[in-house]
Amino acid sequence: MQGVGTIRFVEIGRLGRIGRGGGRASGADSDAFDEWVAPHWGAMRRLAERLAGRDDRDDVLQEALLAAWSKRESYNVSRGTVQSWLLGIVANQARKSTRGRRRSYPLNDLDGGGTTGPAVHVRLDVDRAIVRLASRQRMAVELFYFVGLSVREVADVMGIAEGTAKSTLADARERLRSYLRDDYK
Amino acid sequence: MSDDIHDLLTRRGAAWRDGLGPDPDQKSMLARHGARRRAPLVAAAACVLVLLVAGGALLVRESSHRAATNSASNSASCAAPAFGDHPNPTTPDFGKRVSIGARTPGSAVEIYGRFYLATCADTATRGSPPGSSAPMTSVVLTFVDRNGQSTRLATIRHNSAGSFRVQIRIPPAAPAGPAILRDSAGHQLDVTVTNR
Numbered sequence A: 001m002q003g004v005g006t007i008r009f010v011e012i013g014r015l016g017r018i019g020r021g022g023g024r025a026s027g028a029d030s031d032a033f034d035e036w037v038a039p040h041w042g043a044m045r046r047l048a049e050r051l052a053g054r055d056d057r058d059d060v061l062q063e064a065l066l067a068a069w070s071k072r073e074s075y076n077v078s079r080g081t082v083q084s085w086l087l088g089i090v091a092n093q094a095r096k097s098t099r100g101r102r103r104s105y106p107l108n109d110l111d112g113g114g115t116t117g118p119a120v121h122v123r124l125d126v127d128r129a130i131v132r133l134a135s136r137q138r139m140a141v142e143l144f145y146f147v148g149l150s151v152r153e154v155a156d157v158m159g160i161a162e163g164t165a166k167s168t169l170a171d172a173r174e175r176l177r178s179y180l181r182d183d184y185k
Numbered sequence B: 001m002s003d004d005i006h007d008l009l010t011r012r013g014a015a016w017r018d019g020l021g022p023d024p025d026q027k028s029m030l031a032r033h034g035a036r037r038r039a040p041l042v043a044a045a046a047c048v049l050v051l052l053v054a055g056g057a058l059l060v061r062e063s064s065h066r067a068a069t070n071s072a073s074n075s076a077s078c079a080a081p082a083f084g085d086h087p088n089p090t091t092p093d094f095g096k097r098v099s100i101g102a103r104t105p106g107s108a109v110e111i112y113g114r115f116y117l118a119t120c121a122d123t124a125t126r127g128s129p130p131g132s133s134a135p136m137t138s139v140v141l142t143f144v145d146r147n148g149q150s151t152r153l154a155t156i157r158h159n160s161a162g163s164f165r166v167q168i169r170i171p172p173a174a175p176a177g178p179a180i181l182r183d184s185a186g187h188q189l190d191v192t193v194t195n196r
Helices: A009-017 A027-052 A054-070 A082-098 A120-132 A135-147 A151-158 A162-179 B002-018 B026-076
Strands: B082-084 B099-103 B108-114 B140-144 B150-155 B164-169 B177-183 B188-193
Touching: A027 A054, A027 A082, A027 A135, A027 B026, A054 A082, A054 B026, A082 A135, A082 A151, A120 A135, A120 A162, A120 B002, A135 A151, A135 A162, A135 B002, A151 A162, A162 B002, B140 B164, B150 B164
Parallel strands: B099 B188
Antiparallel strands: B082 B108, B108 B164, B140 B150, B140 B177, B177 B188
């Protein structure tokens, strides 16, 4: 994953000057915004797909991009990295998208379909158990194990201390263990 | 046990990421988003435009219909026949009587008439000119004294527009009192016969 330090203040400043008024991204404005988002696009995509499912992923990403574009001038580097800011927006959009149907994701949306790793029935069991987690625990698991962030980055996205992120992950694993006890004890 | 879960999740996450296809195109997604976001606004604007155009067309149609009707009415001029003792007599309002005043027996009176038309093309269809009107024929002016005695005064000779001018003479033997001048179509003028 590309480091957030590659985003320079001058780029953020350029973004702040251009396209004021929240209009449609176009021309140089859009190019600058794309460059700004590009290092984090993969993580945004992974988080959107994990939280909203494959079918709604693109809608969530589009809404997140528009929100990021319209709010770009409110980004404050002292409050967090660009990555944590963008992933926070994706998480919010996914929450809006899946509001009221969190427990009803099609499991094949979560199943990555990879040929390596656990067998299919294990993957399904794990995904089913993850969906049952409390929202904060699930977010920590998704960000750490599936999006591929470090504990520090997970803490940034969730707006919590690094130690809290570690304990949240530990609690989530304990909860998952209880859910999967019959299969893995 | 927790390490087992950690290992399981780590392998599961790695496998999931490996199974992902390519990322969607970021630039096209942002560009598409603008159009998608504006789609309801565009649709609403289109509806408003359609309504405005349709409403405007109806107004134009109604306006032109009224214009045609007004034009037809003006040109056809379907007022009832009017006659009197001065040029350009007007059709009296319904129920009102018109008087030419006091006249002595044997005096001459100029009588003018308008709108003595046999047909009236006061309805025209849009795009078609109003129909032509034909003057009346065989219009006779009659004097009726207070005793109901009738005297034929003149046969009206009007032009093609239904207007005429004719000089009549109050019958010399007419008794004093109220009398009328009447045409064969039933229109009439009041006249008072005096001996002075």
